[in-house]
Amino acid sequence: MAWNKPPLAVFVIACLYIFVGILGIAHHFPELMTSERGAIWIELIELLAIVCGASLLRGYNWGRWLTVAWLAGHVVLTAFESLPRFAFHALLCAAIAWLLFRPDSAQFFRRA
Numbered sequence: 750m751a752w753n754k755p756p757l758a759v760f761v762i763a764c765l766y767i768f769v770g771i772l773g774i775a776h777h778f779p780e781l782m783t784s785e786r787g788a789i790w791i792e793l794i795e796l797l798a799i800v801c802g803a804s805l806l807r808g809y810n811w812g813r814w815l816t817v818a819w820l821a822g823h824v825v826l827t828a829f830e831s832l833p834r835f836a837f838h839a840l841l842c843a844a845i846a847w848l849l850f851r852p853d854s855a856q857f858f859r860r861a
Contacts, residue, residue: 758848763805770798813849
């Protein structure tokens with residue numbers, strides 16, 4: 750079976766999610782080693798980012814929904830922190846959702 754090449758926007762978002770997941774795991778790993786409270790959940794969330802990126806590259810339709818849901822969760826969490834962080838995450842979520850559900854992206858996820 751030939752690999753179905755994703756549109757550039759999907760490829761960039763997938764790589765960004767994988768990068769953020771790896772960076773997040775590396776950053777929070779010391780907290781996990783010192784058994785800080787909640788560290789395992791942070792690591793699992795970062796691992797989920799890697800799953801999102803990989804599923805986008807593979808063209809799984811559920812992957813784009815999971816990707817948007819992952820970022821929407823961050824929007825909700827930042828709503829309780831600060832307005833600038835909330836605004837940034839909300840705009841990022843809207844942009845990523847738009848890019849992942851455009852016609853060319855939708856066609857890629859249908860073919861896979």
